[in-house]
Each structure stands twice: as C-alpha cells, then as structure tokens.
Amino acid sequence: MIRLAVVLPILSLLGTGIAAQSLDRKEQRVRASIAAAREEQITYLQRVVDIPSSTLNLEGVRKVGAVFRASLDSLGFTTRWAAVPDAVGRAGHLVAEQRGKPGAVRFLLIGHLDTVVDPGGANFVREDSTARAVGGADMKGGDVVILYALKALQAAGALRDLNITIVFTGDEEHPGEPLADARRALIEAAQQSDVALAFEAGNRSDATVARRGASNWRVATTGRQAHSAGVFSENAGYGAIYELARIVDAFRAQLAGEQYLTFNVATAVGGTDITYDTVAVSGTAASKLNIIPSHAVAQGDLRFISDAQLQRTRAKMRAIVAQHLPGTDASIVFHDEYPAMSPTPGNARLLAVYDSASQALGYGAVAALDPGRRGAGDISFVAPLIDGLDGLGALGSGSHAPGERVDLKTLPMQTERAALLLYRLGRRPAAQFAGTASKGAVVYAQDTASARTVLRAATLLDGRGGVQHNVDILVVGSRIARIAPRGAKPAGARVVDLGDRTVLPGLIDAHTHPVWYFNRQNRLHTGNDGDTPAQSMLAAAANAYATLMAGFTTIQSVGSRSDGDLRDWIATQGLPGPRILTSLEPITDRTLSADSLRVLVRQRKAEGADLIKLFASASIREGGQQTLSDSQLVAACGEAKALGLRTLVHAHSAASVRAAALAGCTQVEHGIFVTQDVLSLLAARGTYFDPQCALVFRNYLDNRARYQGIGNYTDSGFAVMERVLPLAAQDIRMALATPALKVVYGTDAVAGAHGHNAEDLICRVERAGEAPMHAIVAATSLNAEALGLGDRIGAIAPGLDADIIAVDGDPSRDIRALRRVSFVMKSGRIVLC
Structure with missing residues (x-):
C-alpha cells in the first residue's frame, strides 16, 4: 500500500531547512509587478480563451500557440513550433527556451493550448470576480500564469539567470498516437531538465505531487453457439456472456480495495452476432432468446499510482481470464495511455518550497492533494524522469x-506563487533537485514513454538459449523495442557500447529473504535485539541494492510482512533494488482447519501478497518431515488458485513434496530428501521444482557464530546441514535428468548471502553437471515463466521489459563470469555502468 503521508516527513530527514521566509527585495518587486498587470493579465486571458482550440481544431490550436509565441519572443526566449508527423493528426507543440546561469536548476514548465470542446458562441463572459470561459481554468489560465510570472521576474531583474524550457502541448486533452511521436518534444525537454512544473488548474490550499496513470483493457470471450436447453451442459457449455460476467465480477472482487487503484467497465456487448468498435467504444449485438451467445466483449480502464501496481493488477487480470467456464474461451489485451506520476521525496521537496513561498506571500499553507482526486496529465509522461509539481x-x-x-x-495569487517558486528554486544548485530516477550515484534517468537507448552488444545470450553477435538492442522507455545487426544510431538515441562484454537478461532469484541481516552485534537480527524498525529497513534496502548490483533484477521474497514495504518503495519511491514479488508472511500453522486455511489465504491476498508461501514440512534442521496434511495443502493451494495466486511450498521430505504436487500447488522448494518417483510426479503434474545447491547451507556454516543459539540454529541443526550438504548437488543432478521437469532457480538467500546469489548457479554447473546455458535459462526465462511474468521479463526480446545485464567474460562457457557483473539496466533505467 502506498501512503502519501510517508513522503512529507522525509523532508526533516533530508535536512532541507525549508521554512516560510519573508520576501526579499526582488520578490517584493515581483509582487508589485503582478499587481500592476492584473487587468492586462485578464485581458490577455480573454484574448486566448476567445480563440476556439479544441484538440482536433488544429488551426485554432496553432493560433493560440502563435499568441503565446509572440509574447515569449518578446521576453527573449528562443521559440519554435514542434510539429508532429501527419499520421499523429495533431497540431504540434510550442517550445520556448532560455539558457541562464550554468549549474542552476533547469526548469521544464508545462502547459497546453487545447481544450476539450469549442465554445458554441461568445466564450469569455466576465461576471464580477469570475468568468465563464471554456478553457479558462483548464488550462489557458495556467498558461497565462506562466507568462505573467515570467514577465514579473523579468521586471524584477530575476529572469535572466534562470534556465527554463517551456512546452505548451497542442493535444493534452486527446493525445495523438503513437505517444512516442505525440510526446517526443515534451520528453526530450525533460531529458534536459531537472524539475518539471505543470500548470493544470489548481486549488488554494493544495498542489499535486502524485497523479494516477491511465490504461485501458479489453476482454473478448467466445462460447459454443447452441440451443439454450443445453446451457451449462458438458456439450453446450456456459456461453460467452456468462464467461464475460464471471471475468468482470472476478475483476471487481479481486481488484477492489487497493489504495489508488480503480477499475471500471465502460461497455459490454454480447450475443450471437456482434460488432464492436474499440476506438469509439461502442457496439451492437443481435441474438435469439433461446440461443447460447457465442461472442461477448467488454472494455474499460484502470487508474493506478505506480507502474508496479499496474503490472501486478494486469497479472491478476490475466490470471482471472485464464480460468474458463466449460465450453468457453477468453482473451484480454491492454493499452498504455498515461504513466503514473508516483509520489516521491523529490516531489515533496518541491511542494515544501511552494508552501514556503505561499506562506511568505500571506496565502497560507499548501498541502499535497490526494492522488485519488486527480487524473492523468502531461506531467505524467515526464514523471519517471524528473521530480515535479x-x-x-x-x-x-x-x-x-x-x-x-x-x-x-x-x-x-497563483502568479505570485509561481514566480516565487521559480525564483527560490532557481538560486539552488541543480544537484539539490535531481530527478527521481537519479537519486543514486549510478542511476540514470531515462524511464519514459519514448526515451531511447541503444545497447551495443558483441555477444548476446537471449535467456531462451539463443546467442547473437554484434547486435544493437534498442530500448524505448522501459521496454526492448528492437534487436538488429549493428547499424546507424536511431535519431535521438543514446548509445552505450558494452564492448566485448556478454549481454544477457537480468537474472531472477525465485527464493530470497532480503529482510534477513546481521545486526550491530554481528548476530542474526531478531525482533527483540534492540534494532529499530528504521534500522531494519535500512539493512533490507542495503541487501536489495547488493542483490541488484549482482545482476538480479527480479527476486521472489518469501517470508516477511515487511517484504511488502520494501517491494513498494523500490517500485514507487526510487529506492534502488530488484523488482520484488512477495508472499508476505508464510503460512506455517499445522493446526488450522481447511476453512481456516482458505480464510488465511484470502487474508494474505487482501494484504497485498503476490503469492502464497506454505510450510508443508519442518525445517531441515528439525528433520524435514511433513507437517501439513494432504487435505490442508489441497485447501490452501486450491483457494490460492481460485484467487489467481501462485503457491510456493517449503517441503524437504519425499512425502511432503508428493503431497504438494498432488494438491496442485505451483512450486516446491528444497526437496532435499526427494526420490526419483516423486520427481517424475512433479514433471507429470507440471509443478516447478526449486532445489538449492550449496549457497544457503554453505552460508549458514560459514556464518555459524552469527546464527548459533537462535531458534533451531543449534549444534544438532548445524550437524544436520553438514550431513545433507552433499545430497543437494545429487538432488539437482537427478532432477535435471528427469524428463520434462521444470527445475527453476532460487537460492534461499538469507543474512550473509545477499549479493552472492549467482553462487548457486556456479554450483549447479560445477558440482551438479548442469550445462551453463541451461543454468542461465533456468535463472531467466524459466524463472520468469514460474513467476507468472514470462510475458514481461526473463529474456531479451522485443516487447519485454528492458532488464539487461552485462558481464566480463562469457558465462555460457565460463559460468563464473556471473561474478563479474559490470552493467545493469532495470526497466530501461541504467543502474550500473
């Protein structure tokens, strides 16, 4: 869950020293200039409002742009009209630039020239202190605020030192397609800026530090057209409309309640003969009352606060769609619209400066607006790049x-507050307000809808067993757009030549515990050792960072409630770390009834778990015997499957592994005492198997003094681990030789092992005889499939997320090269180079 309230307290930790101040001499001049120009400003607003300029009125949009362009020219800005390709079908954008003092903050000021509708007659009608005017508040009024704030700064002698780029888009209300072309000018401006300030309609006492993103979806279902007398029968099935109703209601049940996530069904059409227009979002249907309908379509939107929330939601929706009623089929497609402007500490710092300016002017405090009250906007396209308000x-x-x-x-008031915000920020060094994507020294901001990077690779291992040489990987935004033989650099792209390094997908660890760490007494952290929650989360963040720097861009964390906070802060707050899926707390209570287990599974889902972790056996240090009954496993794994969640089962004994497979659980961990017949059962049932080779046992033994005496880390427990260590490689060798068995890769990394996650891959090759390329595939595309993310990560292929690493050497020949990670890109963002 994302809480906006956590952002503002960060200011005190960062020591920004921002507080309400009195006005200096230049600020007083700014205020006087704005007061003197009050009627002129209103007249100017009337002038631009009276030009009809709905998005598709291209000539009208250009006329409004020409008015502002002339005014910005007179202020000394360099202006240009940024045309878009004819196929986009939009007017283009006004861009104005001024280069001021080197090293100072580089501003991007965002407005738009278009309106939703054209007025049907006289537009600007003044009524005392207000005016009835289409586009007056949204957002020609904001454009005029920008212009007159700049005029006042110039009159006070405070404009010439400011570095400012202005982009007034011509299609904010109805963006053209493709977005990469429609928003190219805006995004390119953001790449050269430090701070984005957008002038959508405001409020007196709040401003926007977060805006939800927008995406749409479409579900199509099919059924067997037959007489209604046979409905629900094995031969006739349920029909397309029942299948659509099942899906939509499951969406409602499973997506409701998550903070800032909204799901809407806009239209639904079904029958035996339907037409549907996805652009107009309309359709027709015809049928007979006694015929089971064969086709149905529903379309709607999603609103979300972060890309991580969007991707989790889409994964849930795909899982729901995949569970068909008898005699039906279904598919779902998604379409990206606006990315989210997630709340960040940098955005909060900007708000603090704005609040200080407002109080100094006597207008009172300004707080953060609830993101649930604001839709998407142009600032959303640059939010992944730079901080904004x-x-x-x-x-x-x-x-x-x-x-x-x-x-x-x-x-x-709005003009004064904007002018002081620019003036006060403009006197600060750019580094103080670096963008969200560049909070760490090795993180480079480039995760936008159209930022382009070319990775030049001498050798590419694609994660699916394929090898290519001398290729260019084009990354657009967060995804891989193209892989092609080396050639000319695409326009506007940054080239990163990786030399003779080997390039491969970001690695995936299917079983980790990043919140485990050694405390200040150099012992395993426990809940009563005196460490504060803040110290524990700092340690977890350090573990996550070490894991990312080791080339692991995705991990599955299965063991702690605080995993959820770590997951969400990495996904939404700029904390460097791998993408995390988590089970939150595992289910271990062997006394629960089947119904109680089902309730607990539903509770975990409501708490935000991405999967369910079950303990079907005791710890290896306690013998590893089965602890959950067969019926308990059936209840828990069955309930999870019904909710669209995967299950990961801790099981050491052959009996517990067998029970998990027969219960339909998704994946079995460890299996140190597994037998060949049970491995064959896993293969037959399609159950993923995740054995560990050496890292977890070796780590415990090497750090014995740090674990000794805590829980079951006793002399007898360590003796057991020493005895079973040789079995681990034997188990993996046997598993790899089992036909059709899906042997994934997870390390069970705990305190002391984070950042060494590749060691088990090396062990699998050197001690269990696995072919290096086979091991790499297990840790990339096979793991992605097991995690339900095979359509997003795990390979280097067009359309997938750009999770890419490079190592010195060739791990397909020398697996130890995985210890030499020298480049990491996660979701299109370079984090190590």
Missing part, C-alpha cells in the same frame, strides 16, 4: 464543459 495554474470549476469558470480574483 502540478496544479499550479488558475483556480476554477466545471472543466471540460461549456459552463467552465475561471476565478479571476486568484490569478494574481
């Missing part, structure tokens, strides 16, 4: 409708 424009009401109103009396 939105909602700085004119106040008003009734946006997107003929009755829209703009509050004229507060125009000076």
Whole structure:
C-alpha cells in the first residue's frame, strides 16, 4: 500500500531547512509587478480563451500557440513550433527556451493550448470576480500564469539567470498516437531538465505531487453457439456472456480495495452476432432468446499510482481470464495511455518550497492533494524522469464543459506563487533537485514513454538459449523495442557500447529473504535485539541494492510482512533494488482447519501478497518431515488458485513434496530428501521444482557464530546441514535428468548471502553437471515463466521489459563470469555502468 503521508516527513530527514521566509527585495518587486498587470493579465486571458482550440481544431490550436509565441519572443526566449508527423493528426507543440546561469536548476514548465470542446458562441463572459470561459481554468489560465510570472521576474531583474524550457502541448486533452511521436518534444525537454512544473488548474490550499496513470483493457470471450436447453451442459457449455460476467465480477472482487487503484467497465456487448468498435467504444449485438451467445466483449480502464501496481493488477487480470467456464474461451489485451506520476521525496521537496513561498506571500499553507482526486496529465509522461509539481495554474470549476469558470480574483495569487517558486528554486544548485530516477550515484534517468537507448552488444545470450553477435538492442522507455545487426544510431538515441562484454537478461532469484541481516552485534537480527524498525529497513534496502548490483533484477521474497514495504518503495519511491514479488508472511500453522486455511489465504491476498508461501514440512534442521496434511495443502493451494495466486511450498521430505504436487500447488522448494518417483510426479503434474545447491547451507556454516543459539540454529541443526550438504548437488543432478521437469532457480538467500546469489548457479554447473546455458535459462526465462511474468521479463526480446545485464567474460562457457557483473539496466533505467 502506498501512503502519501510517508513522503512529507522525509523532508526533516533530508535536512532541507525549508521554512516560510519573508520576501526579499526582488520578490517584493515581483509582487508589485503582478499587481500592476492584473487587468492586462485578464485581458490577455480573454484574448486566448476567445480563440476556439479544441484538440482536433488544429488551426485554432496553432493560433493560440502563435499568441503565446509572440509574447515569449518578446521576453527573449528562443521559440519554435514542434510539429508532429501527419499520421499523429495533431497540431504540434510550442517550445520556448532560455539558457541562464550554468549549474542552476533547469526548469521544464508545462502547459497546453487545447481544450476539450469549442465554445458554441461568445466564450469569455466576465461576471464580477469570475468568468465563464471554456478553457479558462483548464488550462489557458495556467498558461497565462506562466507568462505573467515570467514577465514579473523579468521586471524584477530575476529572469535572466534562470534556465527554463517551456512546452505548451497542442493535444493534452486527446493525445495523438503513437505517444512516442505525440510526446517526443515534451520528453526530450525533460531529458534536459531537472524539475518539471505543470500548470493544470489548481486549488488554494493544495498542489499535486502524485497523479494516477491511465490504461485501458479489453476482454473478448467466445462460447459454443447452441440451443439454450443445453446451457451449462458438458456439450453446450456456459456461453460467452456468462464467461464475460464471471471475468468482470472476478475483476471487481479481486481488484477492489487497493489504495489508488480503480477499475471500471465502460461497455459490454454480447450475443450471437456482434460488432464492436474499440476506438469509439461502442457496439451492437443481435441474438435469439433461446440461443447460447457465442461472442461477448467488454472494455474499460484502470487508474493506478505506480507502474508496479499496474503490472501486478494486469497479472491478476490475466490470471482471472485464464480460468474458463466449460465450453468457453477468453482473451484480454491492454493499452498504455498515461504513466503514473508516483509520489516521491523529490516531489515533496518541491511542494515544501511552494508552501514556503505561499506562506511568505500571506496565502497560507499548501498541502499535497490526494492522488485519488486527480487524473492523468502531461506531467505524467515526464514523471519517471524528473521530480515535479502540478496544479499550479488558475483556480476554477466545471472543466471540460461549456459552463467552465475561471476565478479571476486568484490569478494574481497563483502568479505570485509561481514566480516565487521559480525564483527560490532557481538560486539552488541543480544537484539539490535531481530527478527521481537519479537519486543514486549510478542511476540514470531515462524511464519514459519514448526515451531511447541503444545497447551495443558483441555477444548476446537471449535467456531462451539463443546467442547473437554484434547486435544493437534498442530500448524505448522501459521496454526492448528492437534487436538488429549493428547499424546507424536511431535519431535521438543514446548509445552505450558494452564492448566485448556478454549481454544477457537480468537474472531472477525465485527464493530470497532480503529482510534477513546481521545486526550491530554481528548476530542474526531478531525482533527483540534492540534494532529499530528504521534500522531494519535500512539493512533490507542495503541487501536489495547488493542483490541488484549482482545482476538480479527480479527476486521472489518469501517470508516477511515487511517484504511488502520494501517491494513498494523500490517500485514507487526510487529506492534502488530488484523488482520484488512477495508472499508476505508464510503460512506455517499445522493446526488450522481447511476453512481456516482458505480464510488465511484470502487474508494474505487482501494484504497485498503476490503469492502464497506454505510450510508443508519442518525445517531441515528439525528433520524435514511433513507437517501439513494432504487435505490442508489441497485447501490452501486450491483457494490460492481460485484467487489467481501462485503457491510456493517449503517441503524437504519425499512425502511432503508428493503431497504438494498432488494438491496442485505451483512450486516446491528444497526437496532435499526427494526420490526419483516423486520427481517424475512433479514433471507429470507440471509443478516447478526449486532445489538449492550449496549457497544457503554453505552460508549458514560459514556464518555459524552469527546464527548459533537462535531458534533451531543449534549444534544438532548445524550437524544436520553438514550431513545433507552433499545430497543437494545429487538432488539437482537427478532432477535435471528427469524428463520434462521444470527445475527453476532460487537460492534461499538469507543474512550473509545477499549479493552472492549467482553462487548457486556456479554450483549447479560445477558440482551438479548442469550445462551453463541451461543454468542461465533456468535463472531467466524459466524463472520468469514460474513467476507468472514470462510475458514481461526473463529474456531479451522485443516487447519485454528492458532488464539487461552485462558481464566480463562469457558465462555460457565460463559460468563464473556471473561474478563479474559490470552493467545493469532495470526497466530501461541504467543502474550500473
């Protein structure tokens, strides 16, 4: 769960020293200039509002742009009209630039020229302190706030040192497609900026540090067309509409309740003969009352606060769609619209400066607006690149409708606050307000809808067993767009030549415990050792960072409630670390009834678990015998499957492994006492098997003094681990020789092992005889499949997330090269180079 309240307290930790201040001499001049220009500003607003400029009124949009362009020219800005390809079908954008003092903050000011509708007659109608004006608040009023803030700064002698790029888009209300072309000018400007300030309609007492993203989805179902007398029968099945109803209701049940996530069904059509227009979101259907319908379609949208939340939600939706009623089939497709502007500490710092300026001007405090009250906007496209603040424009009401109103009396207030924000930030070094994506020394901001990077690879291992030489990998935003023989650099792309290093997908560890660490007494951390929660989370963050730097861009963490916080902060707050899937707390209570287990599985899902972890056997240090009954495993794994969750089962004894397979559980861990007949059963049932080779046992033995005496880390427990260590490689050798068995890769990394996750791959090759390429595939594409992410990660292929690493040497020949990771890209963002 993402709580906006956690962002603002970070200010005190960062020591920003931001507080309300009195106005200096230049700020007083700024305020006086704005007051003197009040009527001129309103007249200017009327001038641009009276030009009809709905998004598809291309000439009108260009006319509004020409007015602002002339004004910005007169301020000394260098201006240009950024045209878009004809196929995009939009007017283009106004771009204006001023280069000021080197090393100072580089601003990106964002507005837009278009409106949702054109007025049906006289537009700007002044009524005392307000005006009825289509586009007055959203957002020509914001554009005018920008212009007159700059005019006031110039009059006070405070403009010339500022580094400013202005982008007024021409299609914010209805962006053209493809977005890579429609938003190229905006994103390229962001790549050269440190801070984004957007001037969508504002409020007196709050501003926007987070905006939800937008995506849409479409489900199509099919059924067997037959007479209704046979409905629900084995031959006729349920029909397309029942299948669609099942899916949509499961969406409602499983997606409800997560903070800032909303799911909407906009339209649904079903029958024996249907037509459907995905662009117009409309359709027709015809059928007979006694015929089972053969086709149905539903379409809707998702709103989300982070890409991680979006991807988790899509995974749940895919899992729901995959579970068909008898006699039916279904598919789902997604379409990206706006990325999310996630709340970040950097955004909060900007808000603090704005709040300080507002209080110094006597307008009161400004707080963060609840993201649930704000839709997507142009700032969303640059939010993954740089910190930002939105909602700085004119106040008003009734946006997107003929009755829209703009509050004229507060125009000076918004203009003064904007001018002081620019002035105060402009005197700070750029490094103080570096973008969200560059919080760490080795993290480079480039995760946007169209940022382009070319990785030049001498040798490429694709994660599926394939090898290519001398290729260019084109990464656009967070995804791989193309792999092609080396050639000319695409326009606007950054080239990273990886020399003679070997390039392969980011590695995946299917079983880790990143919150395990050694405390200040150099002992395994326990809940009563005196460490504070903050110290524990810092240690977990350090473990996550070490794992990422070792080339593991995704891990599955199975053992702690605090895993969820670590997962979410990495996904949404710029904390460097691998993508994390977590079970939260495992289910271990062997006394629970089947119904109680089902309740507990549902509880874990409600708490945000990505999967369910079960202990079907005791610890290896306690003998590893089966602890959950066959019926308990059936209940827990069956309930998880019904909810679209995978199950991961700790099982050492052959009996417990067999029980997990027969119960339909997804994956079995460890299996140190497994037998050949049980391995064959796993293969027949399609159950993933995750044995460990040496790392976890060797780590315990090497760090015995740090574990000794805690829980079952006793003399007898360590003796057991020493005895079974030789069995581990034998088990893996036997598993690899079992036809059709899916042997995935997980290390069970605990305190002392983080960052050494590749050691078990080396062990599998050197001690269990696994072919190096086979081991690499296990830790990439096979693991991705096991985690339910095979359509997103695990290979280097067009359309997948750009999780890419490079190592010195060739691990397909020398597996030890995995110890020499020298480049890491996660989701298109370079984190080690």
